[in-house]
Amino acid sequence: MTLLSVRDLCITFGDTPAVDGLSFDLEPGGALGIVGESGSGKSATALALLGLHTRATIDGTIAFDGLDITKATDDRLRAIRGAGIAMVFQEPLTALSPFHRVGDQIAEVYRLHTGASKKEARARAIEVLAQVHIPDPERRADAYPHQFSGGMRQRALIAMALSCRPRLIVADEPTTALDVTVQAQILDLLDEVRTTTGTALLLISHDLGVVAGATDDVIVMRAGVAVESGPTDQVLVTPREPYTRELLAASPQPSAARPISSPPLLRVAEVRKHFPQTRRRGLRRLEPVKAVDGITLDVRAGETLGIVGESGTGKTTLARMMVGLIPPTSGSITFDGVPITRRRGRSVQMVFQDPLSSLNPRRTIGESIADPLRLQGMTAPRIKVEELLVRVGLSRSLYSRYPHQLSGGMRQRVGIARALAPDPRLIVCDEPVSSLDVTTQAQVLALLEDIRRERGLTMVFVTHDLAVLRQIADRVAVLHSGRVVELGDVAQVWEQPQHAYTKELLAAVPVADPVEARRRRAERRSVAR
Amino acid sequence: MIGYVLRRVAGALLVLFGLSVIVYALFYLAPRDPAVLTCGKGCTPERLAQVHAAMGLDESPVAQYGHFLQGLVAGRDFPAGPDVRHCPAPCLGYSFETDQPVTKLLADRLPVSASLAIGAEILSLAIGIGAGLLSGLRRFRFLDRVVNGLILAGYAVPVFLIGLFLLLLFCVRLQWLPFPQYVPLTTDPLAWAQNLLLPWTALAVIQSAGYARLTRAGVQQTLAEDYVRTARAYGLPERRIIRSRALRGALVPLVTLTAIDLAAIMASAVLTETMFGLPGVGQLLVGAVNQIDLPVVVGVTLLTGFLVVVANAIADLLYAAIDPRVQIR
Numbered sequence: 114m115t116l117l118s119v120r121d122l123c124i125t126f127g128d129t130p131a132v133d134g135l136s137f138d139l140e141p142g143g144a145l146g147i148v149g150e151s152g153s154g155k156s157a158t159a160l161a162l163l164g165l166h167t168r169a170t171i172d173g174t175i176a177f178d179g180l181d182i183t184k185a186t187d188d189r190l191r192a193i194r195g196a197g198i199a200m201v202f203q204e205p206l207t208a209l210s211p212f213h214r215v216g217d218q219i220a221e222v223y224r225l226h227t228g229a230s231k232k233e234a235r236a237r238a239i240e241v242l243a244q245v246h247i248p249d250p251e252r253r254a255d256a257y258p259h260q261f262s263g264g265m266r267q268r269a270l271i272a273m274a275l276s277c278r279p280r281l282i283v284a285d286e287p288t289t290a291l292d293v294t295v296q297a298q299i300l301d302l303l304d305e306v307r308t309t310t311g312t313a314l315l316l317i318s319h320d321l322g323v324v325a326g327a328t329d330d331v332i333v334m335r336a337g338v339a340v341e342s343g344p345t346d347q348v349l350v351t352p353r354e355p356y357t358r359e360l361l362a363a364s365p366q367p368s369a370a371r372p373i374s375s376p377p378l379l380r381v382a383e384v385r386k387h388f389p390q391t392r393r394r395g396l397r398r399l400e401p402v403k404a405v406d407g408i409t410l411d412v413r414a415g416e417t418l419g420i421v422g423e424s425g426t427g428k429t430t431l432a433r434m435m436v437g438l439i440p441p442t443s444g445s446i447t448f449d450g451v452p453i454t455r456r457r458g459r460s461v462q463m464v465f466q467d468p469l470s471s472l473n474p475r476r477t478i479g480e481s482i483a484d485p486l487r488l489q490g491m492t493a494p495r496i497k498v499e500e501l502l503v504r505v506g507l508s509r510s511l512y513s514r515y516p517h518q519l520s521g522g523m524r525q526r527v528g529i530a531r532a533l534a535p536d537p538r539l540i541v542c543d544e545p546v547s548s549l550d551v552t553t554q555a556q557v558l559a560l561l562e563d564i565r566r567e568r569g570l571t572m573v574f575v576t577h578d579l580a581v582l583r584q585i586a587d588r589v590a591v592l593h594s595g596r597v598v599e600l601g602d603v604a605q606v607w608e609q610p611q612h613a614y615t616k617e618l619l620a621a622v623p624v625a626d627p628v629e630a631r632r633r634r635a636e637r638r639s640v641a642r
Numbered sequence: 643m644i645g646y647v648l649r650r651v652a653g654a655l656l657v658l659f660g661l662s663v664i665v666y667a668l669f670y671l672a673p674r675d676p677a678v679l680t681c682g683k684g685c686t687p688e689r690l691a692q693v694h695a696a697m698g699l700d701e702s703p704v705a706q707y708g709h710f711l712q713g714l715v716a717g718r719d720f721p722a723g724p725d726v727r728h729c730p731a732p733c734l735g736y737s738f739e740t741d742q743p744v745t746k747l748l749a750d751r752l753p754v755s756a757s758l759a760i761g762a763e764i765l766s767l768a769i770g771i772g773a774g775l776l777s778g779l780r781r782f783r784f785l786d787r788v789v790n791g792l793i794l795a796g797y798a799v800p801v802f803l804i805g806l807f808l809l810l811l812f813c814v815r816l817q818w819l820p821f822p823q824y825v826p827l828t829t830d831p832l833a834w835a836q837n838l839l840l841p842w843t844a845l846a847v848i849q850s851a852g853y854a855r856l857t858r859a860g861v862q863q864t865l866a867e868d869y870v871r872t873a874r875a876y877g878l879p880e881r882r883i884i885r886s887r888a889l890r891g892a893l894v895p896l897v898t899l900t901a902i903d904l905a906a907i908m909a910s911a912v913l914t915e916t917m918f919g920l921p922g923v924g925q926l927l928v929g930a931v932n933q934i935d936l937p938v939v940v941g942v943t944l945l946t947g948f949l950v951v952v953a954n955a956i957a958d959l960l961y962a963a964i965d966p967r968v969q970i971r
Binding site: 207 | 867868869871872873874875876877878879886887890891964965966967
């Protein structure tokens with residue numbers, strides 16, 4: 114018998130359709146993936162499954178265990194939420210109440226649906242926390258969410274989802290905000306939970322690699338319509354539809370090696386950056402946070418150096434020091450033999466991660482790009498700005514638009530145009546594509562590569578995403594706890610990683626090939642045991 | 643925790659010390675001689691010199707301030723004509739205008755002000771949170787508008803206008819309540835509440851507006867949070883979500899505002915006190931300023947400072963109790 118059967122689902126917000134005629138089935142214990150870029154309607158579908166839309170018109174049927182969710186009363190819906198269908202959300206940092214202890218939040222849900230006593234509910238909370246591998250669950254149940262790391266919070270949410278033994282878990286981008294190794298752990302956990310408890314899984318993601326190893330079937334959505342659906346092995350290996358192929362092709366591909374033996378342009382020598390801790394405990398001064406702790410590397414003229422690391426490894430601090438935004442605590446950074454603090458602006462520029470918050474919302478795009486030109490004394494920069502806009506693939510008429518009127522990909526192009534404006538020789542990009550959809554990401558990467566070749570630029574590319582680096586970088590430096598643990602040509606690091614951390618990172622990279630993804634999961638499991 | 647209390651106390655002492663210095667300095671810069679007033683009509687230069695000596699005004703300002711600090715710790719004696727007035731520690735000075743130690747004056751007035759402040763705060767919070775919640779939840783569109791209108795009106799109308807209106811309505815027209823007249827809580831609790839009802843209401847009309855506004859914004863903001871969505875997705879009833887999550891989020895800014903308001907009413911609700919004939923601290927201050935009664939002014943200022951510091955410390959503790967992310971350091 115089918116557990117979940119969706120027929121002709123249409124979700125409309127006002128006059129805008131979000132989902133248009135979606136149908137699928139999910140068997141008990143099965144795993145279905147929904148893949149699509151932002152605006153494809155995948156999250157709207159997830160919310161509709163729990164009847165959580167308040168301002169949308171919903172047509173069609175969603176039959177869960179024989180009950181039509183779209184027509185159910187509020188009471189029936191509340192009984193199903195959490196107990197029948199449990200949801201795991203994207204933002205582990207904000208999805209748990211900051212006012213309540215983790216264990217209490219899980220126990221509250223369990224008591225609500227089972228009527229258990231306080232003691233039983235607490236026991237169940239500890240049990241599920243243990244099931245998601247929270248160490249020392251008895252003690253950690255009394256912690257507040259802010260005392261958990263991002264990965265642990267997501268585990269806690271999965272524990273909450275498990276608590277009432279639901280028949281279906283809906284995970285909406287459960288790993289998007291997490292580091293790559295944590296992402297692999299969470300995906301493995303979801304898979305483990307599914308196989309051990311027999312609950313079905315609906316996994317929603319923009320990342321084909323996330324869905325590949327964890328699902329039996331997959332639906333590819335675009336603009337509210339299911340473009341292609343079928344067994345994961347088939348859809349992701351031999352796609353029929355052009356859009357699926359486009360998505361697959363957009364995932365970063367390894368590029369041919371480029372031998373580079375030019376002299377170093379930027380030299381980073383024994384650089385450290387320590388941040389003093391302001392909080393004191395007792396009279397003793399705390400050890401400073403060693404964000405960057407003794408890094409030495411050269412960026413050769415004309416190369417693209419990739420810097421990879423997870424959150425908290427000091428990669429952004431290093432990038433900011435490279436452009437002279439913050440001074441190092443000790444060590445030196447020289448550009449062409451001159452200390453970077455005396456050269457910044459004209460020769461080194463930065464492209465930031467979040468194109469929305471790094472552009473002034475009250476100034477037009479054109480004015481933002483013109484700023485560095487005006488600083489150089491140019492009095493009428495408009496012509497040059499328009500040339501730059503065209504160069505990064507935008508229209509001249511965008512000059513007088515504001516950042517909020519642009520899409521994420523367009524804004525990042527503006528960020529690139531602004532960095533190019535003063536004709537720099539080196540560009541440092543800090544996670545320039547991590548907030549973008551996969552097809553947009555591919556376009557922006559192609560643009561950066563084009564511009565680099567055309568202008569003979571040197572590039573430092575900071576990212577957490579190894580797949581992106583494999584495509585764009587010539588050499589790669591792997592950062593861990595403020596140090597470079599491995600530095601070498603991209604191909605060499607990929608084929609023969611030396612450091613254990615590099616190996617761990619590489620093993621965690623999601624791949625879009627389902628067979629390979631499953632092989633890697635098995636490998637991770639065997640290592641864990 | 644102990645470290646926190648010690649730091650807070652040290653900070654409070656520093657604030658109070660600074661306050662007293664400033665008030666002293668201001669009064670010595672003022673071009674009026676308090677002794678002239680005390681001396682009264684038909685004052686001869688000899689008599690004036692006597693008064694000067696009695697009030698300690700013949701000493702240098704620094705020495706006077708030193709005596710003041712000494713009196714705080716050990717008590718002081720003031721010569722008054724043939725007798726000596728003793729002022730026990732902590733002595734904030736001696737008011738020659740009223741022939742009483744400042745501490746005694748404050749101790750007489752404080753219960754009145756505290757009654758006014760605490761009652762008004764409770765009433766304001768009840769009305770403010772209630773109205774803010776109703777309008778924040780947008781249960782009734784109409785009510786949302788009414789509350790918004792009242793909020794603006796509350797800000798705009800001065801307290802004496804509301805006070806006059808209340809007096810005319812309830813004491814003159816309807817004759818439901820007696821003209822307010824302070825009765826201590828310990829004497830007759832019912833009469834105490836009855837007499838304070840109108841001043842409480844007058845203050846609440848004004849204050850609850852601000853609270854309603856804060857609550858409304860807080861509730862709306864919290865209801866848009868991801869964790870509220872999580873709670874809904876796990877089947878928690880809306881009522882429980884509002885109680886345990888939305889209201890809690892809205893409470894945080896309210897606590898801070900309430901603490902400051904409480905201290906402010908206790909020390910300076912002059913208009914309300916005058917309107918309803920309540921002998922509170924505010925009236926004492928106004929009288930003292932008019933009479934250039936320096937010890938009383940300094941005393942009231944220090945009391946105000948003390949109340950603000952204590953109220954803020956309590957607010958911080960409550961803040962940490964409501965939101966576990968806030969750490970007390």
